[in-house]
Amino acid sequence: MSAIIILIGFSLLVALGFLAAFLFSARKGQFDDTYTPSVRMLFDDEVQPESEEDITSANSNQA
Amino acid sequence: MFEAHPFCCQGCKTVYEILSQKNLCTYYDLTSRPGKTFGQPVYAPRYAYLLRPEVQEKLIHYKDKDTAYLTFFIPSMHCSSCIWLLEHLGRLHEGIVKSSVDFLKKEVRVAYREQDINLQELVVLLARIGYEPHISLQDAEASTRPAAARSTIYKIGIAGFCFGNIMMLSFPDYFAGGDLSDTPYLATIFRYLSLLLSLPVITYCASEFFTGSVTYLKQRRLNIDFPIALALLITFGRSLYEIFSGTGSGYLDSMTGIVFFMLVGRWAQGRTLGYLSFSRDYKSYFPVSACVVRQGTETYVPVSELQVGDDVLIRNNELIPSDALLLEGKAEVDYSFVTGESHWVEKQPGDLLYAGGRQKGAAIKLKLSKPVAQSYLTSLWNNEAFQQKQKKVRFDYAEFINKYFSMAVLVISAAAFAFWMIKGEYTTGWNAITTVLIVACPCALLLGATFTSGNMLGIFSANGFYLRNASVIETLGAADTIVFDKTGTLTRSGKLTTHFVGADLTPAEQSAIRSVAGHSMHPLSRSIDFALHTFPAHRVERFSEDAGRGITATANGLTVKMGSPVFVEALPVKAHTDTRVYVSLNGEVKGYFTFENTYRNGLQRLIARLSRQYRLHLVSGDNDNQQSFLEEQFPKSSQLRFNQSPEDKLRFIQNLQQQRHIVLMIGDGLNDAGALQQSDAGIAITEDVNNFSPACDVIMSSRQFEQLPRLLQYASLHKWFVGGSFVLSLVYNVIGLYFALQGQLKPVIAAILMPASSLSIILFTWAATHIGARMKAL
Numbered sequence: 001m002s003a004i005i006i007l008i009g010f011s012l013l014v015a016l017g018f019l020a021a022f023l024f025s026a027r028k029g030q031f032d033d034t035y036t037p038s039v040r041m042l043f044d045d046e047v048q049p050e051s052e053e054d055i056t057s058a059n060s061n062q063a
Numbered sequence: 064m065f066e067a068h069p070f071c072c073q074g075c076k077t078v079y080e081i082l083s084q085k086n087l088c089t090y091y092d093l094t095s096r097p098g099k100t101f102g103q104p105v106y107a108p109r110y111a112y113l114l115r116p117e118v119q120e121k122l123i124h125y126k127d128k129d130t131a132y133l134t135f136f137i138p139s140m141h142c143s144s145c146i147w148l149l150e151h152l153g154r155l156h157e158g159i160v161k162s163s164v165d166f167l168k169k170e171v172r173v174a175y176r177e178q179d180i181n182l183q184e185l186v187v188l189l190a191r192i193g194y195e196p197h198i199s200l201q202d203a204e205a206s207t208r209p210a211a212a213r214s215t216i217y218k219i220g221i222a223g224f225c226f227g228n229i230m231m232l233s234f235p236d237y238f239a240g241g242d243l244s245d246t247p248y249l250a251t252i253f254r255y256l257s258l259l260l261s262l263p264v265i266t267y268c269a270s271e272f273f274t275g276s277v278t279y280l281k282q283r284r285l286n287i288d289f290p291i292a293l294a295l296l297i298t299f300g301r302s303l304y305e306i307f308s309g310t311g312s313g314y315l316d317s318m319t320g321i322v323f324f325m326l327v328g329r330w331a332q333g334r335t336l337g338y339l340s341f342s343r344d345y346k347s348y349f350p351v352s353a354c355v356v357r358q359g360t361e362t363y364v365p366v367s368e369l370q371v372g373d374d375v376l377i378r379n380n381e382l383i384p385s386d387a388l389l390l391e392g393k394a395e396v397d398y399s400f401v402t403g404e405s406h407w408v409e410k411q412p413g414d415l416l417y418a419g420g421r422q423k424g425a426a427i428k429l430k431l432s433k434p435v436a437q438s439y440l441t442s443l444w445n446n447e448a449f450q451q452k453q454k455k456v457r458f459d460y461a462e463f464i465n466k467y468f469s470m471a472v473l474v475i476s477a478a479a480f481a482f483w484m485i486k487g488e489y490t491t492g493w494n495a496i497t498t499v500l501i502v503a504c505p506c507a508l509l510l511g512a513t514f515t516s517g518n519m520l521g522i523f524s525a526n527g528f529y530l531r532n533a534s535v536i537e538t539l540g541a542a543d544t545i546v547f548d549k550t551g552t553l554t555r556s557g558k559l560t561t562h563f564v565g566a567d568l569t570p571a572e573q574s575a576i577r578s579v580a581g582h583s584m585h586p587l588s589r590s591i592d593f594a595l596h597t598f599p600a601h602r603v604e605r606f607s608e609d610a611g612r613g614i615t616a617t618a619n620g621l622t623v624k625m626g627s628p629v630f631v632e633a634l635p636v637k638a639h640t641d642t643r644v645y646v647s648l649n650g651e652v653k654g655y656f657t658f659e660n661t662y663r664n665g666l667q668r669l670i671a672r673l674s675r676q677y678r679l680h681l682v683s684g685d686n687d688n689q690q691s692f693l694e695e696q697f698p699k700s701s702q703l704r705f706n707q708s709p710e711d712k713l714r715f716i717q718n719l720q721q722q723r724h725i726v727l728m729i730g731d732g733l734n735d736a737g738a739l740q741q742s743d744a745g746i747a748i749t750e751d752v753n754n755f756s757p758a759c760d761v762i763m764s765s766r767q768f769e770q771l772p773r774l775l776q777y778a779s780l781h782k783w784f785v786g787g788s789f790v791l792s793l794v795y796n797v798i799g800l801y802f803a804l805q806g807q808l809k810p811v812i813a814a815i816l817m818p819a820s821s822l823s824i825i826l827f828t829w830a831a832t833h834i835g836a837r838m839k840a841l
Contacts, residue, residue, distance in 0.1 A: 004249070005249070005252065008232070008253075008256075012228060012256075015224065015227075015228060016224075018224075019220065019221070019224045022220045022224075023217060023220060023221075026213060026216050026217055026220065027213075029213075031213070031216050032165070032212075032213070033165040033166070033167065033168070034167075035166050035167045036146060036164050036165055036166040036167070039143050039146050039166065040146065040150070040164075042143075043093075043147055043150075044089075046089065
């Protein structure tokens with residue numbers, strides 16, 4: 001039965017860890033804007049062209 | 064057309080050129096019609112004041128070695144393309160290190176290197192791609208960033224954590240039915256752990272209920288926080304007693320749970336669109352800089368530095384910053400926002416012009432006769448009557464129910480206590496009175512009220528009707544009188560209808576007139592172009608614009624002259640009150656276009672519907688040339704008043720209030736500001752919610768004008784929803800009381816009732832508010 005004390009102790013520690021992470025992220029301002037990240041994550045990463053020629057060839061390829 | 068893409072205007076074409084050079088064409092892939100049509104070309108010297116150190120100090124939050132950080136408010140962002148482009152600003156200029164958007168607040172946080180790009184260049188860049196930041200005097204003077212919202216999030220997180228863990232620790236107690244005699248040490252450990260976990264909740268998370276009660280008690284008043292605070296204290300106290308004396312496990316799970324749910328309700332109710340401001344004063348209306356001419360050179364200086372005697376150049380569409388004498392040019396000033404006059408005021412050199420008007424013609428030169436802070440307009444704002452008063456929250460249905468409910472609870476608990484005491488069962492007596500007070504907590508009532516309000520605010524916002532806070536809903540529902548402004552409220556500002564008075568014109572002639580009108584940027588020409596847009600436009604030759612007098616050109620084989628009667632060489636005309644543009648074709652005067660404000664669509668039906676439930680009145684700053692038309696629209700008992708000054712409007716509302724009416728005011732301009740403040744609820748109607756609107760309780764998008772009766776009816780449903788959730792909570796209260804009165808309320812029963820009632824109220828309010836909205840076709 002003493003096992004349960006240890007288990008409860010650990011579970012509380014883990015939960016406290018999550019709470020600390022939540023408070024830390026709220027403090028850093030991650031919950032201030034709840035809308036824009038949902039849009040931001042849908043943007044594609046683009047391959048940056050190396051030089052001028054690449055830009056013009058990329059443009060003409062897109063047509 | 065450019066590179067086989069169609070563009071609506073030169074501005075958009077320029078944006079495309081800039082973006083395609085930097086390989087940012089993804090902007091166009093993300094949304095079908097990104098960007099916004101340009102109002103006027105970007106003029107870089109207007110932003111020169113941004114290089115001044117005192118201005119930079121106010122705008123820039125933070126500077127480290129070489130990077131500066133600041134936040135711009137960009138009202139024109141509206142889609143994912145906007146977000147994409149604004150977050151890729153670094154690609155447009157190397158000096159921009161990072162930019163990040165907060166879409167709900169319409170803000171961009173930009174970090175840039177000062178040696179590579181200065182503030183003026185940065186703002187000009189943003190303006191050139193169509194995202195001009197809005198910098199107003201209010202921003203440049205103080206920027207407050209509310210961190211209060213964050214503390215609510217902390218409280219909800221901590222309360223949720225404690226609630227969940229306490230409930231988990233209470234499960235053994237539930238299942239064993241309160242009898243943990245084989246492992247008593249476990250029971251003690253769990254109970255003390257729960258007590259420990261409940262401490263942050265009662266001291267920190269629930270603190271707003273205690274401070275709220277104390278504030279009201281100091282004023283000898285009671286609000287809904289008081290019985291809640293009392294119930295929380297009693298629950299905690301009783302739990303402490305039970306745990307320390309080893310007689311039970313207390314009710315900590317219910318206590319922390321209800322705190323959690325109530326905090327979530329308050330948070331849901333407090334969410335408003337971050338970019339709307341309901342308390343703008345005149346300073347937000349004025350531009351930050353104005354063009355001063357000193358010794359022949361033009362420089363843009365901050366408006367706060369303008370002095371009496373300065374020569375100021377006001378271009379087309381710019382605002383007049385202070386009372387001034389007209390030196391050069393023909394002034395055609397739009398004062399509709401300030402005084403409500405629908406026709407532009409024409410003045411000649413030597414005349415006095417008042418602050419706040421917008422010049423509609425070509426550039427004019429003025430000499431300031433008053434400092435900005437002392438113009439007629441600002442003296443109006445500083446008038447005591449217009450000061451921001453804390454509007455009395457007159458109607459709070461939840462607090463109304465709460466009064467009677469609390470009294471009933473006190474009576475019941477006292478009666479139960481007396482009953483058991485008489486019977487001689489003292490312990491049962493104490494049990495009964497404490498548990499009755501725990502069970503009968505009006506927490507469910509608060510929950511019902513906050514979630515109802517939160518849902519309704521969201522539904523209103525989705526319908527272009529933005530409320531300042533939840534207490535406005537009840538006021539809207541309780542109103543019995545509505546007062547309308549005319550110009551800009553009943554009429555559409557900016558759009559003038561025009562029709563031609565004179566000889567019948569052939570399609571070829573109308574085509575020619577339209578072509579010529581289309582070449583001028585003057586608002587009257589644009590109205591003519593729009594009115595004749597069904598006629599094809601031809602190529603125009605020899606176009607010349609004589610500022611303030613007229614335009615001449617040749618199109619479709621005809622020489623067209625449009626403008627003042629003198630310009631067009633019309634016969635002398637007698638004085639007229641409307642705005643006219645005369646037209647001659649090949650030297651022969653054909654007649655004139657006359658302009659008047661258009662009334663909004665559906666006005667007749669709107670007035671008819673509203674008049675069934677409300678008394679309606681009209682107060683207008685304009686003259687009475689519309690009186691006969693309006694008398695037909697409004698019911699017989701309405702008062703229609705014209706030529707009203709802002710003070711007249713305010714006094715009119717005061718009068719009605721003294722007659723015990725609950726008054727709604729609907730207006731749009733600065734001249735309505737006092738009336739909007741004085742009324743029980745002020746609704747500011749606007750074409751674009753990003754634009755300035757005076758301090759009010761509701762900002763309403765003009766597209767929703769016809770919906771007003773339905774929106775008001777929906778608001779009046781608020782008390783039904785709150786009442787309904789209260790009745791639902793009574794069911795749980797009665798069940799709980801059944802046990803509490805007998806002194807038999809076990810923690811497990813309280814622990815089941817509390818989340819059950821909370822969740823069912825949350826569901827009920829969600830369903831009721833949304834079904835109600837469907838029924839009102841919102």
